[in-house]
Amino acid sequence: MTQPLYYLDHAATTPLAPEVLEAMMPYLTTVYGNPSSKHQAGQQAMNALDQARDTVAGILGCTAAEIVFTGSGSEGDNLAIKGVAQTHLRDHGSAHVIISAIEHHAGLHAAESLERSGITVTILPVDANGLVSAADLESAMRPDTALVSIMYANNEIGTIQSIPTLAAVAKARKVPFHTDGVQAAGLLPIGVAALGVDLLTMTAHKFYGPKGTGVNYVRRGVACTPQIHGGAQERRRRAGTENIAGIVGFAAALAHAEAKRVTEVARLTPLRDALIAGILGELPGIRLTGHPSERLANNASFVIDGIDGDSLLILLDQRGICASSGSACTSGSLEPSHVLDAIGAIGNDEQAALRLSLGRGSDARTVEHAIASVVQVVQLLRAAA
Ligand SMILES: *Cc1c(COP(=O)(O)O)cnc(C)c1O
Numbered sequence: 450m451t452q453p454l455y456y457l458d459h460a461a462t463t464p465l466a467p468e469v470l471e472a473m474m475p476y477l478t479t480v481y482g483n484p485s486s487k488h489q490a491g492q493q494a495m496n497a498l499d500q501a502r503d504t505v506a507g508i509l510g511c512t513a514a515e516i517v518f519t520g521s522g523s524e525g526d527n528l529a530i531k532g533v534a535q536t537h538l539r540d541h542g543s544a545h546v547i548i549s550a551i552e553h554h555a556g557l558h559a560a561e562s563l564e565r566s567g568i569t570v571t572i573l574p575v576d577a578n579g580l581v582s583a584a585d586l587e588s589a590m591r592p593d594t595a596l597v598s599i600m601y602a603n604n605e606i607g608t609i610q611s612i613p614t615l616a617a618v619a620k621a622r623k624v625p626f627h628t629d630g631v632q633a634a635g636l637l638p639i640g641v642a643a644l645g646v647d648l649l650t651m652t653a654h655k656f657y658g659p660k661g662t663g664v665n666y667v668r669r670g671v672a673c674t675p676q677i678h679g680g681a682q683e684r685r686r687r688a689g690t691e692n693i694a695g696i697v698g699f700a701a702a703l704a705h706a707e708a709k710r711v712t713e714v715a716r717l718t719p720l721r722d723a724l725i726a727g728i729l730g731e732l733p734g735i736r737l738t739g740h741p742s743e744r745l746a747n748n749a750s751f752v753i754d755g756i757d758g759d760s761l762l763i764l765l766d767q768r769g770i771c772a773s774s775g776s777a778c779t780s781g782s783l784e785p786s787h788v789l790d791a792i793g794a795i796g797n798d799e800q801a802a803l804r805l806s807l808g809r810g811s812d813a814r815t816v817e818h819a820i821a822s823v824v825q826v827v828q829l830l831r832a833a834a
Contacts (some may be wrong), residue, residue: 454769455815459655459747459808460604460632460656461773465698466657466809472701473659474696483692485680494693499705501700508707509649509666510640517686518696522631522652523555524676528665528687529627529648530559530598530671534568536701537595539674544595545569549581549610550791551603557787560598573599578740579608579792586618593687597626601633601644605788605804606739607748609637616645631655635706636714636745647671651703657703657809662695717746717807720816724749724805727820732827738794747807752794756830758801764826770819773804799805 456464476497482490484498499513506513519525525810530546539543548560550572558569571589573581579601597619602609611630619626627648630639637654641649647668654660667673667686679688706713725737734754752759758774774786789795789802805819 452501455818456771456810457805457807457815457819458771458773459811460607460745460804460806462660463657463808464810465649465659466702466705468705469658469698471703473694473698476697478599480693484693485682493608494691497693497697501696504700504704505664508703509640509777510642511666514684515666515669517665517667517683518691518699519665519687520661520692521663522553522629522650522655525631525650525652525663526553526555526598526629527559527663528673528676529650529667530556530596531563531676533625533627533648533671534560534563535566535674536672537593538566538568540672541593541595543567543569545571545591545593546595547571547573547586547589547597547599549573549575549599551575551579551606551608551788552598552600553604553629553631554787556598559663567697568595569593575608575791577792577794578743579606579738579788580743581610583611583614583618586615590618590622590624594622594624597624597826598629599626600629600631601649602630602637602745603739604632604787605786605802606750606792607632607744607806608740609633609743611743612644612646616647620645625668632745634703636717636747639707641666641668648673651700653699656702656706657697659662659698662692662699664699681684688713692707713809714746717811720807720811720813721746721749723809723813724816724819727816728823731820733823735827736794738789738792745806746775747811748804749806750802750804752789753801753803753827755795755834756801756827757799758803759804760830761801761826764829765822768818768822768826770822773806774802 482494484495502513534544616626625647630649634651649666652663677688738750
């Protein structure tokens, strides 16, 4: 397969950074021991695991014991939401979970699955920019609320929530607060103390690490029922032989992303703004989705009137542009996005959603080509309608 020329889908996944692959290589080849083994091959793997855990804990500002390695962001969201709610149900006889209407399907569907075991779920609305209101959260709180889970930054529209403000509402009632920080890692500060969160979920493949490796921060004292039973790995919070290469890759990718974060955000922000201004300036019948300023530095997302989303993506692909209609998980299905629905962006007429997400490989040329191609393709499709 040839390399796509203009990869503008970094919210779906990112390429593996060469230095991350390099850090992983020994653990894909010569260092193959099981960290649970007491012999030297096992202990070599255990040392790598300990070191990776220390690196991640150092970046989050927590202790190594508060890090749980998982198999993905989806698993992390499930572990946090189901795990905390199930513990509360077991200990108190009832449980209530509060989430937002724009959570990733991993969070949304995990919460909805709890309803089958008698746990109540409140889904908070968002405003037209995708923000959750602290007052809404406050009034949704109940005596049996077990967990609040609100994502840090949205994967479709890029809106960034004020997590410290929302987490403070939960903290005042001693209710644990979880945030899906998958899109935030590498672009926003993730120190858990400043955020005020009790649980935080990340996945390596969204910041130039390998697919299939996640981390949950679980604050000491927050009880979280395991979702995978078996061995005693991860202090009995997640069974399964550790994916050492993936975990080493996670730590390397997070360290690199964190070291580059401030300069990369400063580089991406004007590129994003040029992309948004260029597209909005040249096309009628198109609107920006998500917050105008409180948005991820790499996210440009739109709804476009009078065209079909799939045709748009196909024609962009023919021009070397890898874009998304919003969420990679729902594009291809005809279901309208729950996020665009929640912000009231979906009308009755035919509309396409378009998400362009920039990354390390994007530059001014990428933006120029993307603007020209989107304008050309939309005009073409409208003329043919
Ligand atoms: C990608 C993503 C996930 C899922 O992570 P996986 O590792 O792909 O399972 C969860 N939440 C958000 C916000 C995401 O963007």
